[in-house]
Amino acid sequence: MASNKTPVARPLPADALQALLGLKETHSQAAIARLIGVSEGTISNALAGRYIGNVEALAERIRGQVLNQTVVCPILGEITTRICQDERKKPFHSANPTRVRLWRACQTCPNNPKGGKP
Numbered sequence: 001m002a003s004n005k006t007p008v009a010r011p012l013p014a015d016a017l018q019a020l021l022g023l024k025e026t027h028s029q030a031a032i033a034r035l036i037g038v039s040e041g042t043i044s045n046a047l048a049g050r051y052i053g054n055v056e057a058l059a060e061r062i063r064g065q066v067l068n069q070t071v072v073c074p075i076l077g078e079i080t081t082r083i084c085q086d087e088r089k090k091p092f093h094s095a096n097p098t099r100v101r102l103w104r105a106c107q108t109c110p111n112n113p114k115g116g117k118p
Contacts, residue, residue: 015067016059016067020043020047020066021047024047036082037082038061060081060084071111073102075102075105076102087102088106088112
């Protein structure tokens with residue numbers, strides 16, 4: 001049976017929201033969306049405090065792309081949180097040795113919000 005729960009909008013953390021507002025002074029919402037790699041609707045809803053998706057994942061993308069927040073990857077070294085997020089979302093690919101090493105490392109990495117659960 002499907003749940004009738006309506007998703008609840010949560011605001012972005014203050015640092016991520018301020019970064020978006022700063023970009024809004026010089027960029028259109030469409031340009032911000034392209035820069036961060038999300039839809040225009042995501043940016044619009046996040047700015048309006050109506051975003052119902054994974055707020056922490058969006059904040060991580062913003063922090064990595066706009067605020068240049070970094071983490072140390074055991075395979076790639078120091079990378080932005082945006083690159084970290086993009087890499088751990090990629091599927092396993094056995095033909096590329098670096099992808100194999102990354103996939104394995106991501107499964108137990110403390111930077112992975114799944115908490116080391118594959």
